[in-house]
Amino acid sequence: MRIELQEITDAHAYDAVVAALPITSALQGWGYGEARRVLGQTPQRYLLRKAGRTVGALQLLRKPLVAGLTTLYAPRGPALETLDDLPLVADALKRVGGVNVKIEPPVPVDASDVIPEALGPFTRAEAEQPEHTILVDTTRTEAELLADLHSMARRNVKAYAKNGVTVGRDDDFEAFWEIFTATNERAKLGAFPRAYYETMLREGGRYGGEAYLILARHEGRALAGGFYLALGGTTNYLYGGSIRDDRPGENGEPRKDVKAPTAFYWGSILDAKAHGYRALDLWGIPRVLDESKHSFGVFKMKENFGGRKVWFPGYQLALSPLAGALTRAQRLRKDLNNYRKRGTTKDVL
Incomplete structure (x- = not known):
């Protein structure tokens, strides 16, 4: 069985699905994606369809890099019925293009619990939103x-x-x-x-x-x-x-x-x-x-x-051989920005 990504352009219908799912976040909502356009990011919205049913929703932000390359990010997403579908989501994401994709499943993990190093084919990565x-x-x-x-x-x-x-x-x-x-x-x-x-x-x-x-x-x-x-x-x-x-x-x-x-x-x-x-x-x-x-x-x-x-840990999936180099470059850029602003490479949180 597989999950199909069905692109959706009806904002109200999309938000209705996101709001009704048990694993969800406002950052997967249409309005958040519209705000990210101001930053030069392009939102792409999909319904996740399995066996004729809608089992999730996904807002991906496509971020431009260099030479036409892009990276994908699902802020506090995807929205899902169950985390068990994440491996199927990974298979679907391999067909959308980009160097890599970062997700932040909106399932809180108690601060005292061990954070899984992988969720199916997704491996642990630094989240963009505050993890704690x-x-x-x-x-x-x-x-x-x-x-x-x-x-x-x-x-x-x-x-x-x-x-x-x-x-x-x-x-x-x-x-x-x-x-x-x-x-x-x-x-x-x-x-x-x-x-x-x-x-x-x-x-x-x-x-x-x-x-x-x-x-x-x-x-x-x-x-x-x-x-x-x-x-x-x-x-x-x-x-x-x-x-x-x-x-x-x-x-x-x-x-x-x-x-x-x-x-x-x-x-x-x-x-x-x-x-x-x-x-x-x-x-x-x-x-x-x-x-x-x-x-x-x-x-x-x-x-x-x-x-x-609680924690909301981040995970990533490589979509290109360039993914590892991209992750290292993004961390270096973040360290430099931190140093310029505060005199330290450490993150605020």
């Missing part, structure tokens, strides 16, 4: 979610409301952009062009999913916020951060910490629950803890809100 993350089960009651918080986070949840901080969905992209760019500059992180995020915000909710912003404000000023992409049962916190309130306080003194980041994270959890999502992916914690790095503080903040630490 925290998943919050938002099917629990609000009381259960609150009880799962670190004691300090619970205290801060009470404090932010007393301090007059409000949090919720917000249409103010400029406020989000100020927070996001300030955070990136502070932590020496990279970012895509602004048009990429604007496109994802516009396209991510057009065909069946959702793309939205959540901001925490104090006296009107947005101090923490994030960008979310959702499809199916999970919503994902992809980008965001926080800033200090630089407005003068009473008598010109610095303002006190009103716990806006706590408001943002807790508000995000409650928002995901209110909108019927079964899980919130907090999207990215470090592989190796290093207290000197910005990512350590981000990890500690996310850890305070409970949840399950």
Whole structure:
């Protein structure tokens, strides 16, 4: 038996399949692919058909290299009924061309478990999305979610409301952009062009999913916020951060910490629950803890809100004899970019 790749051009029909599959991700949604066009990548969408049935969906991003060569990437994909079909997917991918293909099956592996070195013919490789993350089960009651918080986070949840901080969905992209760019500059992180995020915000909710912003404000000023992409049962916190309130306080003194980041994270959890999502992916914690790095503080903040630490490992399949050289060249380029931005070849996470 084999799987056939059936190309699809109906965005709503495609997203309906992606949303309904048990193994799935919003990054396999149509809107995410449209945003990647801004980066020069070409999305190709397929239904995976076996014995006359649709058993999965696949969004491949075709990335140009040199001399007409391309590489393929399935962000947090493919979407499937079962991982048992991956060997059949591999056979189908051999017919689409390209030097290699990287996949990130959206099946979380507990952080304490051993990561398989292979899934059928796919071999372990470095994922493009953050491999380590925290998943919050938002099917629990609000009381259960609150009880799962670190004691300090619970205290801060009470404090932010007393301090007059409000949090919720917000249409103010400029406020989000100020927070996001300030955070990136502070932590020496990279970012895509602004048009990429604007496109994802516009396209991510057009065909069946959702793309939205959540901001925490104090006296009107947005101090923490994030960008979310959702499809199916999970919503994902992809980008965001926080800033200090630089407005003068009473008598010109610095303002006190009103716990806006706590408001943002807790508000995000409650928002995901209110909108019927079964899980919130907090999207990215470090592989190796290093207290000197910005990512350590981000990890500690996310850890305070409970949840399950998991991996989403990456795998690759060679489609050409050039695949090995390409993988080494991509790692070298990443090391050089890291060194230019932060003075180290180590990855952020």
